[in-house]
Amino acid sequence: MQVILKQDIKHLGEQNDIVDVKPGYGRNYLIPQGFAIQATESAKKVLAENIKQAQFKQEKIKKDATELAAKLENVKLSIGAKAGESGKIFGKVNSIQIADALKAQGFDVDRRRITFEVEPKVLGEYVANLNLHKEVKVQVPFAVVGE
Structure with a gap:
C-alpha cells in the first residue's frame, strides 16, 4: 500500500x-x-x-534573505547598557535589543533568528549571528557601550 x-x-x-x-x-x-x-x-x-x-x-x-544579508554586511550596531566600574553589565544584552537596534536602522529581523557566539556580559565588541534562512547566515558586529 x-x-x-x-x-x-x-x-x-x-x-x-x-x-x-x-x-x-x-x-x-x-x-x-x-x-x-x-x-x-x-x-x-x-x-x-x-x-x-x-x-x-x-x-x-531565500532570495529575500540573500538580499537582506547583502545589506547587513556593512552594518555595525551600538547597544547601550548600564555597567559597573569594572565594565561588567548589569543584566545582559539579548537578542531583543539587537533586533530593536536593527529595526531602528530599517532592518526587520526576527529576534528568534539571532544568536551569539559569546554572551555579552561586559562592555566591548561582539558578533551576533543572524540565521535569515537555513542556507543564509550573516554575522553582524556590535559594540556594547556604557550608558
Whole structure:
C-alpha cells in the first residue's frame, strides 16, 4: 500500500514522501492518526502541485534573505547598557535589543533568528549571528557601550 506522509515519521520518511507500507499499518495507524493519506492518482497530482508551489515560495524566501544579508554586511550596531566600574553589565544584552537596534536602522529581523557566539556580559565588541534562512547566515558586529 502506498501512502503520502503528512509529517516526518522516524524510520519511515519525511513529509510529502510517498512510501510503501503494509496495508494494516497504513489503514489502522497512519491514516486514522492523520500521519498519512492514501496515495491515489489524484492525491499524487495534488502533492506534485503543492511541492511545486512550495519550491517557488522557498526560492523567493531565500532570495529575500540573500538580499537582506547583502545589506547587513556593512552594518555595525551600538547597544547601550548600564555597567559597573569594572565594565561588567548589569543584566545582559539579548537578542531583543539587537533586533530593536536593527529595526531602528530599517532592518526587520526576527529576534528568534539571532544568536551569539559569546554572551555579552561586559562592555566591548561582539558578533551576533543572524540565521535569515537555513542556507543564509550573516554575522553582524556590535559594540556594547556604557550608558
